[in-house]
Amino acid sequence: MIAEADRAPTADAAEADLVPGEGRGVLVYGVVDASSKVPAGLTGLDDAPVTSVRHGRVAAVVGEITLDRPPGRRAELVAYSTVLDTLAEAGAVAPVQFGSVLLDEQAVVEDLLAPNEDEFAELLVQLEGRTQFNLRATYLEEVVLTELVQTDPEIRELRELTRGLPEDAAYGERVRLGELVARALEERSGADADVLLDAITPLVAGCNVRPGGGADHVLDAALLVDDDRRDEVVDRLEGLAEAVHERMRLRLVGPVAPYDFVGGS
Amino acid sequence: MTVQTTQRRGGGYLERPKPSGLADVIEIILDKGIVIDVYVRVSLVGIELLTIDARIVIASVDTYLRFAEATNRLDLIEHGGGKPLDEFIGNMQESGASGKTKGAVEGVKRAITGGDDDDDDEERRRPARKSSSSRRRSESR
DSSP: OHHHHHHHHHHHHHHHHHOOTTOEEEEEEEEEETTOOOOTTOBOGGGOBOEEEEETTEEEEEEEEESSOOSBOHHHHHHHHHHHHHHHHHSOEEEBOTTEEESSHHHIIIIIIHHHHHHHHHHHHHHTTEEEEEEEEEEOHHHHHHHHHHHOHHHHHHHHHHTTSOTTSSHHHHHHHHHHHHHHHHHHHHHHHHHHHHHHGGGOSEEEEOOOOSTTEEEEEEEEEEGGGHHHHHHHHHHHHHHHTTTEEEEEEEEEOOGGGSOOO | OOTTSSSOTTOSOEEOOOTTSHHHHHHHHTTOSBOOOTTTOSEEOOBOGGGSOOOOOSSSHHHHHHHHHHHHHOOOOOOOOOOOOHHHHHHHHHTOOOHHHHHHHHHHHHHHHTSOOOTTOHHHHSOOOOOOSHHHHHHHO
């Protein structure tokens, strides 16, 4: 972080110098193969037409954007993901981080595409014929808590001890009960997540387990799925969802662009 | 691997929402994608912080108290009765048996039965009463 701080002023200066007079820049959505065609009529942020800028074997998918603007809001996030998901339906696309703006198309070529052409081309080969699905498994909280009460004697005892009492009584016991429940939930969700992963990872080309939050969290994973195995994956998940439906929900979002599989830092 | 891939399509247990909600989109894209060097880019359109849900920190006294409350509020209901997953488990064993897989299989069994091996548990003799789940759903968000 100290090194970052040293560099910060330079970076600010560089950014300021680069801002063009008319306050417009080029937003980069993603990188595609040079032979890819952007679907006609596709628009992105600010309803600006989405076009591509080619260099060698790769191309950046871009749109014009005004620079002086508040942080991204709903419509902008949705527009960005819509552009990328639309591109992903047509072929391999490597998403670029939301909101990345370059000076102009020349900068896109010189600063982004030319220095990284080989890397991007290789990445696109890996992504060819694949899209991302996001899988989330959550507990039905009441069901899993009941399991804990029924299987853990200490939890059961503390529950019996505290449940009839007013809220401000037995504070220490309540905290202890909650702590035991939290720990047991974490352990249980870890094991259940492994079950799901063991069932699904043999069918997918990539899997990125995302950190979870929330009491009902079991698993949040991005799956990179071969197009010709998509049905198989969905079938497997449907089978899993049915098998666990009394205590878990499985939710599958996609296909979306392979946001988790572009090696972003 | 090919045993049960035909009959489960459209079973309806797997939720397949469109990623249209803001929360969905943020979760999908947040901190993802190729990062363009700060020296190169003109600016980075940020994501409005207000739109990002704070993740629940699991290890806090407040969380513990909420869990305690939720646990105390339970009307213990009878679970189990899930369909056997032998076919599924068989598949998983075929596709790479290991110690982990074995543990995983037990996990699936537990997933089906509700995780209770002790049928004599006195709590389970209570009449099954399903209580509304809406209250806890709203709390956990």
